[in-house]
Amino acid sequence: MSPVQNIIFDLDGTLIDSAPVFVQILNEMLRERGSARHVGLTEIRQFASLGGPALVGGVLAQECGDLRQEVVDFRARYALYKTPFESLYEGVAEGVKQLTAHGYRLAICSNKPQQLCEKVIGDLELTSHFPVIVGSSPDRMAKPAPDLMELVMSGLGTTPAECLYVGDSEIDHALAGATGVRFAFVTYGYATDQFAADQCEQFSRFSDLVQFLKEEREPLHPARGVA
Structure with missing residues (x-):
């Protein structure tokens, strides 16, 4: 089996907890629609972890008119929010720096729209660590269809055997299986209590994932430490 060279991350529920921002936006939308909920x-x-239409439709089911327009409204509001640094899960900011220093190439594969993925990573000042960021768009099938992962691997110039996908949900697990990419499950995210990802590495803290991966290879510049 080829050694892992590329670590591909889901975004929401894996690197960031976006739920607090979603709560603010959706409660704003409820108030504006005259709801007391x-x-x-x-x-x-x-x-x-299910994507914008499922999130907006699930929460605004009683108040929702045109779901597509409600999703457009939600995403427009979200684009105006600067992603707070505290939305990063514990250990992520330092962890991605350590993985880069150890020679791993990092990427994002998310069902969040492309421009929002890029914005969030930029807000968190992590763009330099993620040379490939792939999110959803109207012409791309969402996860667990293989389209997004195939775009990531094409951007990295790599094969499934050299990749590890890190995610927190049933959808992520299914995507890894559909594309032949090894999977690591982080248990602190949005997965339901009933979901159990078997036959893969599991981590309850991001720092444990980082330590596991660091033990797989030497840093690029051991004497320099982590920038």
Whole structure:
């Protein structure tokens, strides 16, 4: 089996917890539609890994008119929010720097729209660590269809045997299986309690994933440490 050279990450529920921002936006939308309902983190997290239409439709089912227009409204509002650094899961900011220093190439494969993926990573000042970022667009089939992962691998110039996909949901697990990419499951994300990713590495903290990967290879510049 080829050694892993490329670490491909899901975004929401894996690198960032976007649920608090989603709560703010969706409660704004509920108020503006005259609803007295208020949604919280627990309700949002059950939809957070399913993509915008499922999230907006699931939360605004009672108040929703044209779902497509509601999703457009939601995403336009989201684009105005600067992603707070505290949305990063513990250990992610330092961890991606360490993985880069150890010679891994990092990428993003997410169902979040392309421009929002790029914005979020830019807001968090991590763009230099992710040379390939692939999100959804109208002409791309969403995960778990293989389209997005195939675009990532094409951008990296690599094969499934040299990749590890890190994700937090049933969709991520299915995508890895559909593309022949090894999978690592982070248990702190949005997966349901009923989901159990078998036959793969599992990590309850991002720092544990990083340590596991660092032990697989030497750093590029051991004497310099991590920038």
